[in-house]
Amino acid sequence: MNKLNSKQRREFLKKSLAAGVAVGGSLLWGTTDRLFAKAAASGTPDLVAVKNGEPDAMFNQAITMMGGMKKFVKKGQTVLVKPNIGFARKPEIGATTNPKLIKSIVGHCFEAGAKKVYVFDNVAESSYGMARKCYKESGIEEAAKSAGALVAPADNEKYYQKVTIPGAKTLVSTEVHELVLEADVFINVPILKNHRYTYQSIAMKNLMGVVWDRMKYHSLDLEQSIADFCLFKKPDLNIVDAYRVMWRFGPQGSTPENAVLKKTLLVSKDIVAVDAAASKVYGMDPERVRYIQLGHDLNIGNMNLDELNIQRHVMGG
């Protein structure tokens, strides 16, 4: 079915239902207003790094150091939390974001007054039916739901809208999940892991899970396209889960023995900076990861960590 037609049909459906049901009206208006929660934060650090704690405890600490979730999420806003659910792997493999962290983030969003929190990922295993397996196996669906989030599907083209990316070198246009366009706050929650074909998968790479046609990246120029996408949308907050780091056989991983406990959490508004820092946590020079360099060159963020205000905290120490 034509994508535009399907969109129009959905709009029509939405409107006709809204006309009949009074609740529908408020729902329709509620999602269209876009208030961005970009507080002009003067004292906010550029990057917060926490270690030696459980995922949820480290997040509590990190978000406090960032000035609290209220700084990013205002009352009544809609939040999108985008974890990495790329593969149907158990959390101990280290291929997917830690479910405890997701649960904690969703909880903080609601505490800050969020109206709705959505969680989704367009998974890497592109065959039909794999998405629901990834959602389940990773434990993220259950964790997010238990915190009250709406786990939305992303495995059908009908959820995506075509956008153009001004200034992009290769990824001039792409189809983006409608929740990325509709949500007031976009929180990117990648896991730090090895990727055998791009060296690292962290925050910038995680954004491949909000577009429909991942293979377009691969066929154009994978790393340039990853950087290009950030010109279209930079997350309001990037939270890198480096609690359990898969150090080889990425991105899908092998056995739990191929992941090590690093018990680290990085939080930043700067997606390039957080990738550079995470890359160092893995033990790799960020300059080797081409898309970090490209992102820096496109002024998406700053990979020179020396120039940034970094707050560090070691728990229980």
Place this chain on the structure above:
Amino acid sequence: MSLKKFRITISTTVFILCVMAFLGDEKISTALSNTLPYFQFTPSLLKFIHNPGHLLGSGFLILLAATFIFGRCYCSFLCPLGILQDIGIRLTRGFRKRHTFQRSYRLASYCLLVLTVVTAILGSFTLVNLLDPYSLFGRIASHPFKSVILWINNMIVDIFEQFDMYALMVRKQHHIPFSVLTVSIGSLGIILAFSIISGRAYCNTICPVGAFLGIVSRFSLFRFVIDPKNCRSCRSCESVCKAGCIDIDKLEIDSSRCVTCFNCLDACPKKALDYKAQVPIPFSGPRVPSKRSFLISSAAAGGTFLSALFPIRLSSLEAALHKQMPIMPPGSKSLSHFTQHCTACHLCVSVCRTNVIVPAYLEYGVCGILQPKLDYLQGHCDFDCNACGQVCPTGAIAPLLLPEKKRTRIGTVSLNKKKCIVHVNKKHCGACGEVCPTHAIFPVEKELVLFPEIDIDYCIGCGACEHACPTQPKAITVTSELVHLKAQKYVPSASTKQLAETHNKGFPF
């Protein structure tokens, strides 16, 4: 409860369960496929022939014994295609002509039965695939029926999603080639038209299972008899007889065509009809001249015997002629095993969670028609799934335990470096390597570029790489293995965990 109502209760239940089995929900289908095909003639017969000790095979013996005792009860109680026709007949009751006695086309049906059996023994399942009633129903249920039901499901999902309710999920119908859809919708149309015009004529003229059970039921213990003293020749029974086997003029009932629906018992106002054991068992009078029947039976026996002796199977000829055969599901063992067990019911097609199993049309050549294959344009074979083997009612796809399935090589990968993005553009891609579940694809770094390389020892041919490959045509492809092999298990090299030691005290920045 009258016997007719009893029949309707049982058959409706069986029909609903059969439709549910073919709607593709993995749990429901797996549960039902362990019980339903037990009572389906062709699947249980195949199990019985190939594996006499198997539990499913004893289903065939039970069906055979039931037919010897009660007549063709399978056709009215258990055959989903028969029940489908009964539903069609019931729904059009007001619009069509009433049933009348029909002449028997016994010769035609016996010839078709013999031809089906002989070609099957020779190694071509084409006629079995086309004519077996259970498989015919399976295709009707999993193509047109399932399409309609999923369409309705997706409409409902669409409405729910407007209100942020994600409990139901959009479900995608598996790919059905147009030619295959034509066959399943065509057969549905023809069989329904047949049944509306002349009742169970399909079952008594074309269906090989009907023909075989018809032979058996000529000797059945229980049968319908007309009491000449009470019968007033009102033809009430004849007008409700779907099989058209009641001849009121001669006060005879052709038990070889009777499907034991019990309609006549309820219809008779004088209770002149009875269903009871006849001792001694009379040889119900088929008026086939004895010479002709002798010729037919001896030709059938001879043909079957000769074809069983025939040393070359058509599947091996086919494999020799065509190097490229379709990729068969894991558990299929070999081309000859698969094509000589599969009745093309498409239960595996329907249950496949990645929609990678699709019906073939003529790709298996003379071996069979409509039997399933793996199409990597549609998806890949999920590493952690063995559902197709779990549901297969005939053993064409043997049930494999997951550890065994994960090492079963159904095809072999090859990489065309002239088309591969990394080799052509010297830019990273890794689409194939990041989804390969067995480490058959691994990266090799040359001048800061990570090139995909292949080690076929680990390849199981799941097609994840081919499905993911972004080039057109695909740079990485899988070709079929005619005999499934065992892949090696990848054992990662023991390597020191360098990461564990570094920077454990503070931060590296």
